[in-house]
Amino acid sequence: MSTITTTPATTTTARRFNVGRWVTWTLFAIVLLLAPKVFTSNLSISMLAQMGIAIIACLSYNMLLGQGGMLSFGHAVYTGLGSYMAIHALLRVSEGALSLPVSLVPLVGGLAGLFFALLFGYVTTKKAGTTFAMITLGFGELVFAMSLMFSEFFGGEAGVTADRMVGDPVFGITYGPGVQVYYLIAVYTFVSVALMFAFTRTPLGRILNAVRDNPERVEFIGYNTQMVRYFAFIIAGFFAGISGGLAAIQFEIVTAEVVGPIRSGGYLLFTFLGGATFFFGPIIGGVLMVLAFVLFSELTRAWLLYLGLIFLFMVMYAPGGIASLIMMNMRVAAYGRLRELAGSYIVLTLASLLMLAGAGALIEMIYHLQLSTAMGDSVKFLGLTLHTREALSWIGGLVVLLVGWGVFEGARRGFMRRWSVIQTDIENDIKRRENA
Amino acid sequence: MSTDQTTHAPASRTPEAVHYDESMSHIHAGGYALELRQLRKSFGKTEIIRGIDLAVRSGERVAIIGPNGAGKSTLFNLISGRFAPTSGDVLLGGQRINGKRPFEINRMGLSRSFQITNIFPKLSVFENLRCSVLWSLGYKYALFRFLADLRDANDRAEQLMQMIRLDKKRDVLAMNLTYAEQRALEIGITIAGGAGVILLDEPTAGMSKSETSRFIELIREVTVGKTLLTVEHDMGVVFGLADKIAVVVYGEVLAFDTPEAVRANAKVQEAYLGSVLADGQAASAGH
Numbered sequence: 001m002s003t004i005t006t007t008p009a010t011t012t013t014a015r016r017f018n019v020g021r022w023v024t025w026t027l028f029a030i031v032l033l034l035a036p037k038v039f040t041s042n043l044s045i046s047m048l049a050q051m052g053i054a055i056i057a058c059l060s061y062n063m064l065l066g067q068g069g070m071l072s073f074g075h076a077v078y079t080g081l082g083s084y085m086a087i088h089a090l091l092r093v094s095e096g097a098l099s100l101p102v103s104l105v106p107l108v109g110g111l112a113g114l115f116f117a118l119l120f121g122y123v124t125t126k127k128a129g130t131t132f133a134m135i136t137l138g139f140g141e142l143v144f145a146m147s148l149m150f151s152e153f154f155g156g157e158a159g160v161t162a163d164r165m166v167g168d169p170v171f172g173i174t175y176g177p178g179v180q181v182y183y184l185i186a187v188y189t190f191v192s193v194a195l196m197f198a199f200t201r202t203p204l205g206r207i208l209n210a211v212r213d214n215p216e217r218v219e220f221i222g223y224n225t226q227m228v229r230y231f232a233f234i235i236a237g238f239f240a241g242i243s244g245g246l247a248a249i250q251f252e253i254v255t256a257e258v259v260g261p262i263r264s265g266g267y268l269l270f271t272f273l274g275g276a277t278f279f280f281g282p283i284i285g286g287v288l289m290v291l292a293f294v295l296f297s298e299l300t301r302a303w304l305l306y307l308g309l310i311f312l313f314m315v316m317y318a319p320g321g322i323a324s325l326i327m328m329n330m331r332v333a334a335y336g337r338l339r340e341l342a343g344s345y346i347v348l349t350l351a352s353l354l355m356l357a358g359a360g361a362l363i364e365m366i367y368h369l370q371l372s373t374a375m376g377d378s379v380k381f382l383g384l385t386l387h388t389r390e391a392l393s394w395i396g397g398l399v400v401l402l403v404g405w406g407v408f409e410g411a412r413r414g415f416m417r418r419w420s421v422i423q424t425d426i427e428n429d430i431k432r433r434e435n436a
Numbered sequence: 437m438s439t440d441q442t443t444h445a446p447a448s449r450t451p452e453a454v455h456y457d458e459s460m461s462h463i464h465a466g467g468y469a470l471e472l473r474q475l476r477k478s479f480g481k482t483e484i485i486r487g488i489d490l491a492v493r494s495g496e497r498v499a500i501i502g503p504n505g506a507g508k509s510t511l512f513n514l515i516s517g518r519f520a521p522t523s524g525d526v527l528l529g530g531q532r533i534n535g536k537r538p539f540e541i542n543r544m545g546l547s548r549s550f551q552i553t554n555i556f557p558k559l560s561v562f563e564n565l566r567c568s569v570l571w572s573l574g575y576k577y578a579l580f581r582f583l584a585d586l587r588d589a590n591d592r593a594e595q596l597m598q599m600i601r602l603d604k605k606r607d608v609l610a611m612n613l614t615y616a617e618q619r620a621l622e623i624g625i626t627i628a629g630g631a632g633v634i635l636l637d638e639p640t641a642g643m644s645k646s647e648t649s650r651f652i653e654l655i656r657e658v659t660v661g662k663t664l665l666t667v668e669h670d671m672g673v674v675f676g677l678a679d680k681i682a683v684v685v686y687g688e689v690l691a692f693d694t695p696e697a698v699r700a701n702a703k704v705q706e707a708y709l710g711s712v713l714a715d716g717q718a719a720s721a722g723h
Contacts (some may be wrong), residue, residue, distance in 0.1 A: 203570050203578040203586070207558075210567045211558040220516065220548060222571030222629060231577055238640040434604060 025194070032186040036179050041127035046250075047294050049182045052189035053246045055286035058274060059196050061267045066276035067200065068232050069212030070125070071133045074140030075267045078237040080259030081116050081143070082109030082244025084154065087254045090162040102164055102175050106188055106245035113241020117234045125229035128215055132229075140264050147256035159255030162248070175249070185246050192239055197279060208232045245257065246322065266293075269311055275323025284322050302367045309359065317412075337422045344415040351408035358401025361386060365393065468527070469633050469663040470515070470546075475524035475534075477507075477514055477687075484510045486687035488522070492680075494632070497664040499678035501671075503708055507687040508667045509551060515665075516548040517541040521632050527631065543571065547631035551638040551667070553618045555625060557611035561602050564610050564621055566593040568628035592628070597619050600624040601684040616647050620654065627658050634659055636666040640673060652677055675699075683708060 035048050057079050064070040092098035093105075100108070124135045147154040154160070164175045173180050199205045207228050210218050215225045248254055257263060266289060293394035296303045318325050332338050356393025361381050365388050368379045377388045386393040470492045477485040484507045492498050515526055526534040531702075533541050543565045551645050556564050560593040566583065569592045575581070583589070597603045600620040605613060610621060619639065626634060639655060640648040650672050668674050674681060675694070681698045683690040685708055691701045698704055 018438050166644045199579070200581070201582050201584065203575045203581065203583060205569055206563065206572065206583055207577070209559060209563075217550075217556065217625070218567075220542055220554075221568045221625065222539050222542045223540050224537070227577060231579070233683075234613050235579075238456065434608075 028193070029190060032190055035186075036182055042178060043294075045178045045182050047290050049178065049185045049250050050247075050290045050294065051287050052182075052185040053243050053250060053286075054270070054289045055189055055283050056192045056239055056243035056246070058266055058271045058286040058289065059279075060236045060243065061271045062276055062279075062282040063196065063199070063208075063232055063236040063239070065268070065271055066278075066281070067205065067212065068208045068229060070128065070229060070233070071268075072136040072264070073133055073261070073268065074136035074138075074143075074264050075143055075236075075240060076259050076261070076263035077120070077140055077143045078113040078117055078137075078240035079244035079247070079267075080254075080263065082241030083248045083254045083258050084160065084244075085109055085112035085241075086245035086248035087160050087162050087252075088153075090164060090166065090248065090252075091160070094163055094166040097234035100167070101170060102167055102186060102249065103170070103173075105244050105249060106184075109245020109248065110238045110242040112240040113244065114234055117237020117240075121230050121233040121237065125226055125233050128211075128225070128229065136264075137261075139262050140259075144256070144260045147259055154256050155254070156256075159253050161253045164249050164252055181250055185250065188242060188246055192242055193283070194361040196239060200279060204228065204231055238267060269307070273311065273314055273321055275321025275325075277320050278323040278327060281321050281323030288322075300364065300367075301371070302363050305363060306360075331426065332422055335422075335424070335426050340422065341415065341420060344411060344418060347411040348408065348415060351404050351411055353400055354404030355408060357382060358397050358399070359395035362394070362401065363395065444462070467530070468492060469496070469499055469529060470665070471525075471527040472515070473525040473527070475511075475514060475526065476522045477510060477519060478522045483522075484687050485514065485521070488684070488687070488689050490682060490689060490692060492663055492665065494663055495661065497659075497677060497679045498666070498669045498682055499674040499680075499685055500665060500682045501669070501674055501708075502684035502690075506684045508684055510687075511666075511684065512548060512635050512667065516546065516635060529677075542629065542631065545631045546633040546635070547626050548630055548635035549622045549626040549637055549639060551641055554616075555610045555618060555621050558609060560607045560609055561597060561613070561621060562593055562606045565624055565628055566590065566597045568625045569593055569596070572629035572631075579696070596624050596628055599627075600654065617644060619643065619651065623658065624654065625646055627662075631662075633663045636664070638669065639668050640668070640670060648673065 032052075036045050039045065039048060057075070060078075061072065061075045064072050064075070086105050089098060089100060089105050090102070092108040093100055093102070119141050124132060124139065127135075148156075165183070175181055175184065207218065207223055210221075211223075211225050211228045218225050218228070244258065247258070260291065269305055270285035270289040270292075271282045272285070273288055275281025292303065292307055296306070300306070314321065320328075329341075331336060332341065361384075362378050364381050368375075368377075369388050373388075379386045379388065386397070468491045470490075472488050472490040475485055475488045476483065488511065500511065502508055510519070514521050514534075517533070517536055517540070521534050523613070524534070525532055528541065528544055528546055531544065533546070534542060536544075556567065558569065566589055568576075569589050570576075570586075573586070573589050573592070575586060575589065597606060600623060602613075602617060602620060602624070605617065610618065613621065619642075623639060625638070626636070636655065640651050643651060648670060654662075656677065666677070668677075678695060680693060681695055682692045683698060685700075685703050690707055691698050691704045692703070
């Protein structure tokens with residue numbers, strides 16, 4: 001049984017000592033603690049730090065999307081303004097105008113996020129659904145446009161830079177080495193994740209789920225749905241700001257793109273990929289976000305296109321994201337039926353890789369034609385040399401793609417049949433137990 | 437921490453009792469639990485409710501009957517704050533509530549159910565009910581308390597679950613319940629906050645005969661001591677359950693009286709009841 005879901009299946013009249021939950025949180029702390037011991041390079045420590053930042057941002061975003069049913073297109077406003085306020089605070093500290101330990105600078109970001117959510121949120125949360133989405137888009141554009149107008153605050157093209165090694169070191173911590181920043185971020189990540197999880201267990205957190213499911217009915221059990229959305233929005237803004245503040249310390253530079261629509265879209269995309277219906281989904285999303293932005297973007301210039309394809313694929317075949325795939329398979333495994341699906345999974349994976357290889361060959365050749373024809377007509381791809389002027393390369397790519405797709409579709413149908421049989425069996429089993 | 441139900445039971449009564457006292461106090465203030473004065477509602481040029489006067493005493497059970505399109509559901513929407521009336525007044529325990537928002541009216545002690553099932557599909561039965569008791573127990577938008585620690589809310593939700601006979605379905609998501617179970621949950625959500633005035637909009641709609649009679653028993657049980665208004669089509673139910681019947685035809689109250697008097701009313705016979713009434717008499721004779 002999962003311990004981290006937005007709609008818990010098990011709740012008790014008084015709280016019991018929940019072993020599973022303690023194990024989960026202890027493991028989480030250990031992972032945060034030991035990760036830089038396992039991945040020791042500078043790049044990986046920087047990536048781990050960014051993952052912490054992204055996890056907080058995606059979880060705060062999911063407070064709106066997954067828990068409140070609010071589709072925001074402007075979450076970067078709150079992470080980004082948090083970043084700006086934090087970096088300005090860092091500058092004031094180094095000027096000596098402000099006395100604040102660097103460890104607390106992320107809180108400045110959090111308070112900024114909270115303040116702007118308080119300010120913009122009242123209008124934003126007046127309505128749910130499409131109107132909400134439109135207003136977040138509006139505020140996103142507004143703040144991004146302002147970032148170009150007020151270069152004093154936003155730093156114009158160059159952005160705002162600061163030095164995080166300011167103030168007196170506490171216990172010898174200067175925040176010079178990346179690993180010290182990592183541990184600062186790890187502490188904030190652990191506390192923020194714990195607090196956001198705790199939020200799902202409060203009356204406000206639960207009523208937020210009710211507002212997501214059926215706002216009209218909530219009005220008839222005594223709650224003002226706008227207030228519920230507004231309070232959740234403010235809390236999400238606070239954690240978004242924390243994430244932004246940490247990013248300011250990590251990078252020591254903040255540029256206008258952090259409040260921009262692309263960043264907002266990224267939060268939406270990766271929260272969705274990770275899975276909005278489970279609490280831990282956005283944690284997966286945050287990790288993927290950093291992997292995609294840092295590693296994947298190094299592999300190919302067409303990485304955004306691949307990302308788009310994966311997103312489309314997920315929306316079509318697994319709208320609950322990776323988290324729901326995991327949870328559904330955990331349930332099957334709990335009933336000892338996972339083995340029956342293993343064959344299908346192997347075929348589906350191979351077919352997906354085949355499709356990806358075919359599509360990849362075509363995409364790389366098209367990119368090559370568009371951007372680097374001067375470099376000749378040969379493209380290196382998976383150890384093969386493709387030629388953009390030879391029909392064989394194109395046909396080959398297309399054939400691999402189509403064969404992969406055909407195998408995938410065939411395997412998927414077989415899989416769906418087996419899957420639905422297993423699900424029916426499990427449902428019947430549950431019913432039998434209920435009636436017993 | 438032990439979770440012995442019986443030891444907590446008396447503790448859970450206290451906030452509930454306090455709540456009933458509150459809602460009763462303003463019911464006695466105006467003499468009537470619910471009063472409608474010259475209530476009117478137009479949509480565009482069409483007047484749906486055309487000057488309704490109705491006064492319901494505390495503890496009375498009133499059935500509202502009338503042909504389709506007579507404005508019964510609209511009337512409920514006006515009383516519960518879903519729509520604002522075009523003119524006229526709605527008084528709850530002597531206080532004017534017209535123009536107030538649904539949640540304000542609910543907080544003043546009026547709760548309603550819906551003709552089309554209106555529950556929280558992705559929450560469990562228990563969560564549906566616990567959400568519905570939170571406001572009345574004073575938890576509001578609480579952020580610094582854990583739900584699991586709210587003993588009174590949890591006990592009240594458990595108690596409601598037994599009242600509507602869904603205690604075996606505690607952790608089932610509401611969307612996975614059978615239709616009849618969802619209708620019971622709808623009633624549970626409606627009575628959860630302990631409101632003194634309850635409006636039920638066709639509570640037995642879509643149910644079979646046997647389900648209906650069991651369900652009416654349940655409604656009678658859970659609304660003991662409350663003021664009840666219900667829209668109902670099944671005449672057996674109407675004559676079995678109601679102390680008084682209001683006949684609404686074309687947005688006006690044609691008659692408002694005891695079942696016997698309404699049955700004998702010539703105007704009602706002529707306008708609406710003729711054939712339906714015969715069925716009703718047959719049905720109630722069968723009881």
